[in-house]
Amino acid sequence: MNVSARAAVRDRLRIAIQKSGRLGTPARALLAACGFTWCEEREQLFCGGVDQPIDLLLVRDDDIPGLIADGVCDFGIVGRNVLAEEAARRSESNLADAFTEFRALGIGRCRLDIAVPVEWEWRDTSVLAGLRIATSHPCLVGRWIREAAIGAEVVALAGSVEIAPKLGQADVVCDLVSTGATLAANRLKPVMTLLDSEAVLAGPATRLDGPRGAIADVLLQRLDSALRAEDRRLVMFEAERDRVPALLDLLADAETPTTMRIDGSEMYAMQAVCRGAFTWQRLDDLRRAGARRLLVAAVERMLA
Ligand code: ATP
Numbered sequence: 601m602n603v604s605a606r607a608a609v610r611d612r613l614r615i616a617i618q619k620s621g622r623l624g625t626p627a628r629a630l631l632a633a634c635g636f637t638w639c640e641e642r643e644q645l646f647c648g649g650v651d652q653p654i655d656l657l658l659v660r661d662d663d664i665p666g667l668i669a670d671g672v673c674d675f676g677i678v679g680r681n682v683l684a685e686e687a688a689r690r691s692e693s694n695l696a697d698a699f700t701e702f703r704a705l706g707i708g709r710c711r712l713d714i715a716v717p718v719e720w721e722w723r724d725t726s727v728l729a730g731l732r733i734a735t736s737h738p739c740l741v742g743r744w745i746r747e748a749a750i751g752a753e754v755v756a757l758a759g760s761v762e763i764a765p766k767l768g769q770a771d772v773v774c775d776l777v778s779t780g781a782t783l784a785a786n787r788l789k790p791v792m793t794l795l796d797s798e799a800v801l802a803g804p805a806t807r808l809d810g811p812r813g814a815i816a817d818v819l820l821q822r823l824d825s826a827l828r829a830e831d832r833r834l835v836m837f838e839a840e841r842d843r844v845p846a847l848l849d850l851l852a853d854a855e856t857p858t859t860m861r862i863d864g865s866e867m868y869a870m871q872a873v874c875r876g877a878f879t880w881q882r883l884d885d886l887r888r889a890g891a892r893r894l895l896v897a898a899v900e901r902m903l904a
């Protein structure tokens with residue numbers, strides 16, 4: 601059976617996520633925030649959706665782009681770096697694009713950085729000419745070397761890239777960096793970034809038809825709502841009429857601030873959805889400007 605025939609016989613949606621590793625837990629938390637639940641047993645790699653026709657596949661992250669390309673699953677939560685590496689590999693083999701990034705999810709943020717020994721003086725990429733670069737992203741790095749005419753050699757490694765210079769396998773590395781602590785522990789320093797990465801929802805390059813297309817729309821709607829609600833606070837308070845303009849000024853960055861006269865009172869009720877952590881400083885500013893009975897609440901869901 602070919603790819604489209606295999607995918608066509610399914611009427612349930614399949615999402616692949618990392619079984620463990622860095623993205624397993626946050627990916628599950630995000631899907632749970634979308635209201636999806638699965639019947640899950642220890643060591644199971646396939647979890648059936650309970651209330652919705654969406655099943656979960658628990659796999660190694662490197663397999664996710666290929667599973668989407670083969671039509672085995674429809675969506676996956678995977679680092680942009682993994683998706684970009686597989687896209688570069690497919691392009692090297694003259695294969696058509698088979699997956700695409702649907703949403704950036706704001707988890708698993710990192711950079712794919714060139715790192716050199718700390719004692720080296722870095723000027724620009726000419727420093728890399730004739731050197732060996734160890735990386736677990738050989739296609740991405742290889743393409744960059746060709747396009748920027750760096751004249752370096754790629755040493756492909758599956759893991760432990762950062763110790764390659766110490767072991768004499770390579771001169772420098774191109775590795776994933778979040779805090780930089782692993783590089784520093786190996787006496788390496790990041791000098792330039794090839795890719796800014798985070799976990800993304802990856803899906804098919806062409807639109808899904810039929811029932812799975814409709815389920816995919818629900819998935820995307822719920823994901824957008826969960827992503828919008830995350831990191832938002834609902835701020836509510838009361839104020840006297842003449843204080844309202846100054847308070848609105850303090851909420852200039854907020855989404856849809858609302859002001860309503862409280863029935864049978866001279867006071868006004870105000871509310872706004874604000875981004876990010878709502879600091880004590882901000883609360884004090886509002887209080888000084890005349891806000892009373894202040895309330896800050898986490899936002900669970902936001903529908904457009
Ligand atoms: P698997 O066993 O599933 O193949 P893995 O060891 O390849 O797992 P992890 O180390 O769990 O992968 O990393 C998964 C993803 O997390 C990376 O592809 C990357 O997108 C992201 N990530 C965030 N910070 C880092 C980091 N400091 N090092 C490596 N990956 C990171």
Ligand code: MG
Pocket residue numbers: 660661662
């Ligand atoms: Mg992996």
